Structure formats: C-alpha cells, structure tokens
Amino acid sequence: MRTGNKGRLRIIGGCNRGRRLSVPAQPGLRPTADRVRETLFNWLQPVIVGSRCLDLFAGSGALGFEAASRGAAEVLMVDRSEPMTRVLVANARSLGAAQVRVRRADALRWLAGSGGPFDLVFLDPPFQEDLLAPSCTLLSGGGWLASGALVYLEAPANRALSDLPTDWTLIRDKRAGQVRFALAAVEPQPFRGPEG
Numbered sequence: 001m002r003t004g005n006k007g008r009l010r011i012i013g014g015c016n017r018g019r020r021l022s023v024p025a026q027p028g029l030r031p032t033a034d035r036v037r038e039t040l041f042n043w044l045q046p047v048i049v050g051s052r053c054l055d056l057f058a059g060s061g062a063l064g065f066e067a068a069s070r071g072a073a074e075v076l077m078v079d080r081s082e083p084m085t086r087v088l089v090a091n092a093r094s095l096g097a098a099q100v101r102v103r104r105a106d107a108l109r110w111l112a113g114s115g116g117p118f119d120l121v122f123l124d125p126p127f128q129e130d131l132l133a134p135s136c137t138l139l140s141g142g143g144w145l146a147s148g149a150l151v152y153l154e155a156p157a158n159r160a161l162s163d164l165p166t167d168w169t170l171i172r173d174k175r176a177g178q179v180r181f182a183l184a185a186v187e188p189q190p191f192r193g194p195e196g
Helices: 034-044 062-069 082-095 107-111 132-141
Strands: 007-010 020-023 052-056 074-079 100-104 118-123 145-156 169-176 179-185
Touching (some): 020 082, 034 179, 052 062, 062 074, 062 100, 074 107, 082 100, 118 132
Parallel strands (some): 052 074, 074 100
C-alpha cells in the first residue's frame, strides 16, 4: 500500500485470515508489507498463541491485528494520532477482537510511565523521526518486557541495528525492498522457529 493513499489492509493468517480492514490516508503511514508479516509470523509461530503483545507506533494496526488473529491473548496498540486510534478501535470492533485495546498516546512519553510486562513487542516507528533507539532504551529499562521477551524491529534497509540494548540479542535479520526487519530476544535464549 502506498503512503498517503486510502486503502485496505488484509490479515494474512489465523482466525481472521483474508479479512480486509480500512486504512485511512495519513502522511507517513507505512503498513508492514504482507510478505514481511508472513515471514515475521512464521518466526513467531511457536510463541504467538497466548502471548501478551504491545504494538507501539501501531499506525494501521497491521502487526497487532495479525497477532490477535493468530491467537495472542492480549494486544495493546499505542498510537499518537487521534484519527488512527479511532480507526483502530472501529477495526477491532468489526473483527470482534476483544483482546485488542487501543491507547492514544505519544509512545516515548507513554514508555516513560510504568506497565507491562509484554511477551512480544512490535516496534515500527516512523522512519523519519529516528525513534527506534530511544524506544528500545525505554522498553529495556522500564519493566515493559517479560523474561525472554521478543522484540520486532523495523527500520530503513540501510540502517544498522547496532544501537540496541546490550542485553538484547538479534536472532533474525532480513531485508525486503527499502525495509530492514529483525527480531531480537531480550536475553540470550534458545529460539527454535522456522528458518526464513
């Protein structure tokens, strides 16, 4: 889907597979591509069911709705845009996704508070705002992450992911077009997921 165009988002797996959700025109909105989501959720297949997920910088909700469809027990979506949070609430209602909660907040200010812990975090901030490193720091130090949590990271393809917290281990790292996407484990742990 092109940035700024009104369109539809397709859920690619789980109980809502094939359902399409409205996505409004928003400057900078960049829903995670289908093939990237497919790879990510293949990685997460062993751990997604029953997990507690945080979709930070939720935007279209592509990652959070996919997690809910695939059996996550709880999904909290955080986004600062009032129009986007209204759409997220409406889409959650249309899917009957009772495990999805939506919170309108600035992500960094919200992370400065307390909450958690989450088993999975989807971290896909606006590329132009350079929010990845400060988000990781706040997540790491704020009690937001359960023991052995996994964090999905999305960044421009040319960006090095070298500024992650020292107790995070990159266990998957791929590129697709202009996007780099990776999965980090919060502490070293055996991870047995499909290669890909």
